[in-house]
Amino acid sequence: MTVLPRPAGPEADHGAFDDAQGLRKVIHVDMDAFYASVEQRDDPSLKGLPVAVGGAAGRGVVAAASYEARVFGVRSAMPGGRARALCPDLVFRPPRFEVYRAVSQQIRAIFLDYTPDVEPLSLDEAYLDVTRDLRGIGSATRIAELIRQRIRHDTGLTASAGVSYNKFLAKLASDQNKPDGLCVIRPGEGAAFVARLPVARFHGVGPRGAERMKALGIVTGADLRRLDLATLRAHFGAQADYLYRAARGIDLRAVRADRPRKSVGAERTFERDLSTGPVLRETLETIIDLAWERIARADVRGRTVTLKLRLSDFQAMSRARSSPAPIADRATFAALARELLDGLLPLPQPIRLMGLILSALDEPGAPETAAPEGQGQLPF
Structure with a gap:
């Protein structure tokens, strides 16, 4: 576990926890290589x-990779053929979303034992506001430790967690000591923690955004x-x-x-513009595959599919069907x-981006109302 040393003096760090201000205690829990870890748990020979969970042949895409595969550079959203080239001994398993969903429900039940204020992001990660101490534990850090212990005991899987006073910092912290780690960013430490991080670690700053910033x-x-x-x-x-x-x-x-x-979906910007019908259909x-993996991970159903294209002159095109x-x-x-794609062909120009979005969503697992705000405060 990492707990940053307390700052020696006052820090200009807006949003820090203060008893009088009533700011929050937030935990971000992120399962470690969730899909791949479930496969390794259920098949000890792995x-x-x-x-890798996903497809190895043809247009197959990696949905998740174990930490052993990540050593070779295998990552989610990577074409299966590319993953195999990086790691010839890579073992592929087809996704079993019904199993992952069942395990996710187990984990969510653990969260709800400690707080009603749970915001799921996907099957394998969630934010928890533990300001209300339902069990009288007295420490947000201890709650995170207990949750991780329960997950290991009940599911045989490991989770990493970040504890802080807002969502942005808690998410950064959960990634700090992966896998099977815990990191705490205390009130007053956030600005210093963020200062030394690469901006590529910031949620919402992708590879292209990081390159723009580097320039x-x-x-x-x-x-x-x-x-x-x-x-x-002016720039962003x-x-x-x-x-x-x-x-x-x-x-x-x-x-x-x-x-x-x-909505839930996926898009990709291409290194070179694409134009011919066969190439566009293959893409x-x-x-x-990428979009459906995210839809399944988010555990949602929707009624509207939208195809999004960006032409070589940056003009956007989209078509939707419900x-x-x-x-x-x-x-x-x-x-x-x-x-949707067939209805747009032939295109007036080559494209540099393609995306698919599912919207008009139903979320069967989502509660209808939020829990009321709590009054009690917990020390870290």
Whole structure:
């Protein structure tokens, strides 16, 4: 477990916990290589082997990779053929989403033993606001430790957790000591913690965003903090306010048990523009795999499929089609996606981006109302 040393003096760190202000105690729990770990648990012969969940042949895509596979550079969303080239001994297993969903429900039940304020992000991660101490434990850090112990005991799997005073910092902390780790960022420590992190670690800053920042001399949180809001808005538009706050360890979002999810999907920007029908159809199959894996991980059903394209001149195109019933299987989702693309061909220009989105969602596991805000405070 990592607990950062307490700062020697006052720190300009807005959003830090203070008893009088009533700020929150937040835990972010993230299962370690969830799909692959379930496969290794259920088949002991896979223990210690590089495992990928997904497709190995043709247009197959890696949905998850064990830590043994990640050593070789295998990552989720990677084409199966590329993963096999990086790791010839890689063992592929087909996804078993019904099993992952059942394990996720076990884990969620553990969370609810400690707080009603649980905001699931997917089958394998969630935010917990543990400001209310349902069991009288007295420490958010101890609650995180107990949750991780319960998960290991009840499921045979490991989880990493981050404890802090807002969602942004808790998520950064949960990634700090993976796998099977715990990190605590105490009140007053957030700005210093963020300052030394690469901006590529910030949620919402992808590889292309990190490259744009690097070109501006922004590599770490400290570099980002040196820029004023006007400069950030000039370069990053709508994302500027988020970046300004993130560089200071500020996040005002509440943990919401009833957080409405509007859509789930995936998109990819290509190194070279694509134009011919066969290439576009082949690419669509990859996007279907990526999008459906995220839909299954989020455990949602929806009625509307949208195909999103960005042309070589950056003009956006999109087409959508709705189903009278919630889309519950990949085959239906894929068929609608293919119809949407066929209806646009031939395209007026090559494209540089393709994406698929499922919206008009039903979330069968989501509670209808949020738990009321608690009054009691817990020390870290």
